[in-house]
Amino acid sequence: MAQPDPAPSADAIHLNAISKRYGRTLALDAVSFNVRDQELFALLGPNGAGKTTLLHILCTILRPDSGTALIDGIDVAKNPLEARQRLGIVFQEPSLDDRLTVRENLELHGLVYGVPRKLRRQRIEEMLALVELSDWASKPVRALSSGMKRRLEIARALIHDSRILLLDEPTVGLDAQTRDRIWAYLRRLRAERDITVLVTTHYIEEVEDCDRVCIIDSGKVLALDTPEALKRAHGQSLVRLTPTAEADLEAITARYQDRLTARKGNELTLVSDDAFITAFLAEFGTRITALKVEVPSLETVFLTLTGRELRDRAAGAREQTLAFGKRGGEHTR
Amino acid sequence: MNGGAMHWRRRLMVQLGGLYGLWLREVMRAFRDTGQLIGGVSRPILWVLILGIGLNPYFRGEVYGAVTFVVPFTYLQFIFPAVIALNIMFTSVQSAVSVIWDREFGFLREVLVSPLSRTTVLLAKVLGGTTVALLHGCLVLVLARFADIPITWADLPKALGLMALLAFALTSLGVVIANRIRSFQGFGIFSNAVILPLYFTSSSIFPLDPALSRAQTRVVYPDWLVTLVEWNPLTYAVDALRGALIHYNQFDPLLGIGIIVTACVVLFSVALIDFYRT
Numbered sequence: 001m002a003q004p005d006p007a008p009s010a011d012a013i014h015l016n017a018i019s020k021r022y023g024r025t026l027a028l029d030a031v032s033f034n035v036r037d038q039e040l041f042a043l044l045g046p047n048g049a050g051k052t053t054l055l056h057i058l059c060t061i062l063r064p065d066s067g068t069a070l071i072d073g074i075d076v077a078k079n080p081l082e083a084r085q086r087l088g089i090v091f092q093e094p095s096l097d098d099r100l101t102v103r104e105n106l107e108l109h110g111l112v113y114g115v116p117r118k119l120r121r122q123r124i125e126e127m128l129a130l131v132e133l134s135d136w137a138s139k140p141v142r143a144l145s146s147g148m149k150r151r152l153e154i155a156r157a158l159i160h161d162s163r164i165l166l167l168d169e170p171t172v173g174l175d176a177q178t179r180d181r182i183w184a185y186l187r188r189l190r191a192e193r194d195i196t197v198l199v200t201t202h203y204i205e206e207v208e209d210c211d212r213v214c215i216i217d218s219g220k221v222l223a224l225d226t227p228e229a230l231k232r233a234h235g236q237s238l239v240r241l242t243p244t245a246e247a248d249l250e251a252i253t254a255r256y257q258d259r260l261t262a263r264k265g266n267e268l269t270l271v272s273d274d275a276f277i278t279a280f281l282a283e284f285g286t287r288i289t290a291l292k293v294e295v296p297s298l299e300t301v302f303l304t305l306t307g308r309e310l311r312d313r314a315a316g317a318r319e320q321t322l323a324f325g326k327r328g329g330e331h332t333r
Numbered sequence: 334m335n336g337g338a339m340h341w342r343r344r345l346m347v348q349l350g351g352l353y354g355l356w357l358r359e360v361m362r363a364f365r366d367t368g369q370l371i372g373g374v375s376r377p378i379l380w381v382l383i384l385g386i387g388l389n390p391y392f393r394g395e396v397y398g399a400v401t402f403v404v405p406f407t408y409l410q411f412i413f414p415a416v417i418a419l420n421i422m423f424t425s426v427q428s429a430v431s432v433i434w435d436r437e438f439g440f441l442r443e444v445l446v447s448p449l450s451r452t453t454v455l456l457a458k459v460l461g462g463t464t465v466a467l468l469h470g471c472l473v474l475v476l477a478r479f480a481d482i483p484i485t486w487a488d489l490p491k492a493l494g495l496m497a498l499l500a501f502a503l504t505s506l507g508v509v510i511a512n513r514i515r516s517f518q519g520f521g522i523f524s525n526a527v528i529l530p531l532y533f534t535s536s537s538i539f540p541l542d543p544a545l546s547r548a549q550t551r552v553v554y555p556d557w558l559v560t561l562v563e564w565n566p567l568t569y570a571v572d573a574l575r576g577a578l579i580h581y582n583q584f585d586p587l588l589g590i591g592i593i594v595t596a597c598v599v600l601f602s603v604a605l606i607d608f609y610r611t
């Protein structure tokens with residue numbers, strides 16, 4: 001007899017007023033949103049926005065102070081084992097056993113998720129091929145570079161029938177080439193398998209391709225829409241210009257005080273529109289050496305919404321853990 | 334109805350499969366740890382062959398010519414079961430310490446978000462440690478003929494059973510301690526603060542005179558030492574093991590089994606409660 005389906009719902013993830021407090025920090029402030037089935041959904045936010053906290057609540061490592069979270073219609077607080085069976089997770093920090101080989105790590109994952117032996121063998125080969133690690137299958141994980149480890153973690157999250165893939169900053173600390181490859185895997189995966197992907201990142205250029213983007217800061221959802229809609233609603237076009245002399249700079253600054261968003265050395269960034277450019281060129285056209293117009297981008301959306309630029313962090317937790325592993329431990333473990 | 338039963342069985346199979354996978358991981362990791370293997374082999378050799386054989390001649394019923402007590406075994410035979418316990422103790426605690434590494438290096442997360450219950454995860458860890466410790470205990474058993482201990486087919490299962498229970502209790506103990514240590518100070522702290530004190534005060538390397546009554550014992554040995562030995566649960570475990578291997582018991586052998594089983598249940602429960610709390 002077939003299992004009755006869980007409460008039918010078109011949403012892969014449903015969050016309702018999730019709040020979480022660490023001591024005095026409010027990490028999540030009544031966050032609600034839905035991720036639709038088969039969607040590639042990005043959670044974009046600066047350091048400390050609460051992205052990891054949210055993902056940890058979804059995979060039941062943390063309990064929210066209030067609110068409910070549903071995975072495929074299953075309440076993660078009430079039925080954590082069922083919910084977890086459907087999730088594939090790639091954490092921000094590494095979580096491989098680096099004494100085991102690549103294949104052993106995948107085998108172990110398959111056993112732990114109850115994947116039948118034949119399917120397990122087949123999936124392992126498939127996923128190793130997907131992330132281009134087939135040649136490394138019998139190497140111990142400690143021999144892999146951090147980019148390879150990241151790819152292995154993605155492969156591992158796909159060994160079982162994960163319906164929903166959660167990736168916490170899968171590309172952080174990796175070179176541009178590896179980052180592109182990881183996104184290529186995710187796209188290929190979505191073409192081949194019915195899967196919903198929720199990915200967090202603070203690289204703005206990465207979310208352009210996603211179906212929908214949720215911008216989060218200080219535990220609050222600031223905006224949620226398709227990249228195009230976000231740009232239309234909150235994007236501004238900007239001009240970056242370099243005045244000829246100090247006096248010109250002063251004059252422009254004084255004249256367009258309310259449009260000025262940033263000043264770096266002698267480069268000014270002003271909020272622009274078509275009328276502004278015409279007027280500006282008529283007045284200051286001869287007093288600048290360079291002018292660049294930037295069309296609305298998610299970068300400017302973010303700037304408008306948060307009043308801050310997204311910046312690359314210094315050493316993240318992941319790199320710190322890796323450094324810790326290199327420093328000591330290895331032989332004492 | 335039928336569907337519900339299938340569902341239930343499928344869940345159990347997932348837990349059992351996971352238990353097997355994580356258990357296998359523990360065992361595989363232990364066999365790749367050459368340091369642990371070397372310790373497991375050299376420790377019994379030092380204790381049995383060097384210390385045991387070296388001290389053997391001094392261990393007689395005579396002190397300055399006056400017979401104090403006569404025992405029906407040699408020193409080597411006497412310490413042999415205790416060396417098994419020592420080897421089990423080291424290995425168990427060493428396996429348990431990997432709890433700290435799993436937490437530090439993130440592997441624990443991978444397991445915590447899997448469909449396994451925490452009971453399964455902990456049980457796999459403890460059973461893995463138990464298996465490795467039991468094998469290290471058997472390494473000592475191989476030296477039995479150097480210690481003049483004939484091991485019969487009847488004794489062997491008894492001894493192995495006791496060793497397994499002891500290993501389970503000690504691995505649980507190691508996990509309980511490891512969970513209480515937030516920063517890792519190395520294995521040294523365990524061996525110096527837990528293993529060696531437990532070992533030395535368990536009547537493992539010197540016998541409390543079996544011929545004396547309790548009151549007389551307290552006259553011959555300092556009071557505090559007798560008290561320590563009597564309060565140390567390991568005393569009874571070693572004693573039970575001695576009963577199985579050299580057929581000599583200072584205490585009721587059932588007492589030893591009772592204490593080990595109780596320790597298994599209590600320590601594992603404490604470890605489990607800790608685990609569900611974090």
Ligand SMILES: Nc1ncnc2c1ncn2[C@@H]1O[C@H](COP(=O)(O)OP(=O)(O)OP(=O)(O)O)[C@@H](O)[C@H]1O
Binds near residue numbers: 049050
């Ligand atoms: N274990 C903790 N104890 C106390 N505060 C915490 C803890 N974990 C996170 N926080 C705080 O909660 C807030 C959200 O943190 P979180 O890790 O979710 O951010 P994030 O968006 O993942 O950031 P990052 O991009 O750096 O990974 C931060 O202010 C952080 O300092």
Ligand SMILES: [Mg+2]
Binds near residue numbers: 052
């Ligand atoms: Mg994070």
